[in-house]
Amino acid sequence: MLPSAQIQQYGGKAAILNHIRDALPDMPIPRYVVKGAADSLGSVLADFNAMRKPVIVRSSSPHEYWGFEGIFDSVPYVQNEHGLSRAVKEVEESARGEKAKEYARQHGIELGDRMHVIIQEQSDSKYTGAMMRHPNNPDWIFISYFTVSRSSTLGLRDHSFAVYDERKHSVISPSLAMVESDISVDHSGFLAEQCKKIESVKGIADGHSLYIEFGFEPFGLYQARPFKKIQTAEFDVRGKIPRDCENCLFSELAFGITGPEGVVLPVLKSVGTQEAELLMKRLESIPGYFQGYSDEKLGRDLAGLAYLPMPKERKMGHLAEILRQHNLHADERIGGPYCFVTTSARKERYDVDLSVPGMKALTLSRVSHFLVHDLMRLFSKADVITTHVPLLEDNFFKSLRSIEDKVRIISNGKEAVVLPE
Numbered sequence: 001m002l003p004s005a006q007i008q009q010y011g012g013k014a015a016i017l018n019h020i021r022d023a024l025p026d027m028p029i030p031r032y033v034v035k036g037a038a039d040s041l042g043s044v045l046a047d048f049n050a051m052r053k054p055v056i057v058r059s060s061s062p063h064e065y066w067g068f069e070g071i072f073d074s075v076p077y078v079q080n081e082h083g084l085s086r087a088v089k090e091v092e093e094s095a096r097g098e099k100a101k102e103y104a105r106q107h108g109i110e111l112g113d114r115m116h117v118i119i120q121e122q123s124d125s126k127y128t129g130a131m132m133r134h135p136n137n138p139d140w141i142f143i144s145y146f147t148v149s150r151s152s153t154l155g156l157r158d159h160s161f162a163v164y165d166e167r168k169h170s171v172i173s174p175s176l177a178m179v180e181s182d183i184s185v186d187h188s189g190f191l192a193e194q195c196k197k198i199e200s201v202k203g204i205a206d207g208h209s210l211y212i213e214f215g216f217e218p219f220g221l222y223q224a225r226p227f228k229k230i231q232t233a234e235f236d237v238r239g240k241i242p243r244d245c246e247n248c249l250f251s252e253l254a255f256g257i258t259g260p261e262g263v264v265l266p267v268l269k270s271v272g273t274q275e276a277e278l279l280m281k282r283l284e285s286i287p288g289y290f291q292g293y294s295d296e297k298l299g300r301d302l303a304g305l306a307y308l309p310m311p312k313e314r315k316m317g318h319l320a321e322i323l324r325q326h327n328l329h330a331d332e333r334i335g336g337p338y339c340f341v342t343t344s345a346r347k348e349r350y351d352v353d354l355s356v357p358g359m360k361a362l363t364l365s366r367v368s369h370f371l372v373h374d375l376m377r378l379f380s381k382a383d384v385i386t387t388h389v390p391l392l393e394d395n396f397f398k399s400l401r402s403i404e405d406k407v408r409i410i411s412n413g414k415e416a417v418v419l420p421e
Contacts, residue, residue, distance in 0.1 A: 001065070002203055010034050011060025011116035013223050016204055020224065023201040027194075028220045032120035034060065037113070041085055044119060051121050053079050057087035058223075060116040061095060063109055066226060067380060069211075070373025071103050072115070076122060088117050099351060106357045123148075123222070125215025127160075130371035131195050133209040135228040136257060136413025139167040141192045143183060144371040145216055159369040164188040166196075191216065198224055211376060227380065233257045233412040240410045240417050247396040247420050249363070249388050254416035256361075256384030262410035263384070264421055265339040265361055268330045269295055269402045272344025272365075275392050276319055280306035289392075292401030294333065298326045320349035327355035330402045339363055339407050339418075340382075341400060343391045346375050353377040360384075361409050363418055365391045384409055386416040396420070 006015045014034045021029055033047035048055065059072035073094035075087035094100060095115040104111040129145025141164045162183035163172040171185050183191075191214075198212055198221065205226035213222040240262070241248050271279070271289075279286055283303050290299030301322045305315065331338075337360035345352045345364055352374065353359075362382040366389065367375065379385055386409065391397040396418070400407075406421040 001205055007062050007065055008114070009036070011062055011114075011118075012065030012225065013058065014060040014116060014118050016065070016224055017118075017221075019203060020198060020201050020221065024197060027197065028218065030121040030123050030215075030220050030222070032118050035088065035117040035119060037116050041088060045081065045084075048081070048084055048119055051119075054122045055084070056120055056122045057084065057091055058118040058120065059091050059094065060118050062114055062116075063104070063111065064225065067107065067377070068100075068103065069225075069376045069380070071100050071377075078119075084119065088119075091115065091117050099354070102354050106354065120222075123215035123220045124218075125220055126217040128213075128215050128222075129160075130211060130213045131191055132211045132227055132371060133195065133199070133230070134255070134414075135209040135230045136232055136255060138209075138230055138232070139165050140172065141166060141188075141195055142371060143188055143191050144369050145183075145214075148215070161369055162188045164192045166192055187216075191219075194219060194221075211371070227376075228255070231257060231413070233259075235260045235412050237410055237412050237415045237417055241419070245419065247399050249386065249394070249396050249418040251386035251388055251411075251416040251418070253366075253387045254385060254411045254414060255379065256382065256411055257413045258384055258409055258411045258416075260410070262408045262417075262419075263361065264406055264408045265337060266334050267400050267402055267405045267407055268327065268334060268338050268340050268356060268359070269397070269400045270298075270323060270327055270330075270340070270342040271392070272342060272346075273316065273319060273323065273348055275343040276302055276323065278392070280319075289398055291399075292404050294326070294330045294402040298322070301326070316349060323348070324350045324355045327352075331356055331358050333403050334358060337361075339409060341391070341397065341407075343397070345378055346370070346372065348374070353381055362386070363388065363391075363407075363409075365389070384411050384416070386411065386418055388418075 002015050033044050035044045054077045056076040058074045073091050078084050078087045092115045127145040128148050131143045134140040144161045146159045160182045171188055208226040208229050210224045211227045212224045286299045290296050339361035340356045340359040341363045343365050360383050362385045366387050408419045408421050410417050
């Protein structure tokens with residue numbers, strides 16, 4: 001880890017970016033300047049005026065070295081000094097928002113008000129994306145990017161994805177990657193080489209995989225931060241599945257190592273917004289999905305919402321609150337660590353990670369584009385993660401009850417099984 005003095009002086013993002021820039025002078029990094037928390041806006045105006053426009057204004061809190069992915073605001077397409085002033089204020093104020101306060105509270109962090117700001121030339125790259133080495137299967141590098149446009153800032157993103165096997169110099173087959181890889185071997189190999197170069201820089205978080213955000217065509221590094229410690233295990237997982245187990249899950253993509261006997265945790269069962277919408281359209285099936293006191297209430301709330309005459313946008317807001325309250329209520333009743341089992345946690349209208357403060361394991365439907373801030377916060381929080389075929393129609397998911405049921409998770413970091421206890 002970099003010296004604390006550097007992190008305090010520049011913030012987590014900027015300290016790492018400075019370190020990589022100094023160690024790899026040929027690494028393409030869009031020009032930037034850091035406005036310190038105590039500095040006036042005037043101290044960076046000369047640098048700003050010399051930059052190619054537009055610029056993007058990003059947070060660089062000292063706490064962003066290890067976490068806070070997507071918690072603070074970024075403001076793109078800043079063209080002039082007036083826009084810069086407003087953007088800096090927005091980023092700084094996001095550190096005082098309820099989302100940041102709750103994240104800090106749940107992680108035992110004294111947030112304070114030291115918010116440094118990165119002012120950086122906005123890349124003209126065709127794509128923007130992220131990549132990360134699998135911490136428990138180090139030959140694999142996950143790569144995802146999407147086309148850059150103003151619509152992408154509104155969530156309209158056309159993602160491409162690949163899993164690159166560095167040892168075989170090839171893209172993993174769709175059955176293993178669990179999604180059709182649509183980034184070429186040449187492009188994946190090039191990006192994997194950039195990942196390797198950045199990882200070669202000592203002192204950031206030696207022995208950890210890095211979550212790297214970048215632009216592509218042309219390549220440019222935006223930021224990097226530690227994800228999880230690299231460690232491997234070789235014990236067999238498939239042999240742990242009982243022959244007569246009908247409601248057992250096997251995962252071809254897992255993160256985190258439990259040991260051969262696994263861990264046993266109570267369950268918090270939930271659904272994603274899209275699946276909840278689907279269930280609301282076929283009300284007669286809801287009782288089959290939600291059993292037990294806590295889950296039955298969720299089913300009744302979904303059924304009740306389905307009958308309410310209101311505009312879709314308003315109804316979706318109510319739906320998000322129902323799911324959030326269900327998670328928080330079950331979390332409180334469990335009162336300790338648990339496995340969060342959900343059909344989806346991406347592109348939700350609420351911060352899923354903040355609704356499951358006691359989560360220690362995560363079981364969810366397959367997600368190809370998980371290299372996004374909301375899911376990375378969940379992945380960072382969980383000690384073990386398992387991904388599966390769509391869960392909504394799976395007997396394992398249907399039979400589970402929040403609070404009352406437990407599961408045993410056995411993971412070697414590459415594959416995993418989830419067994420009902």
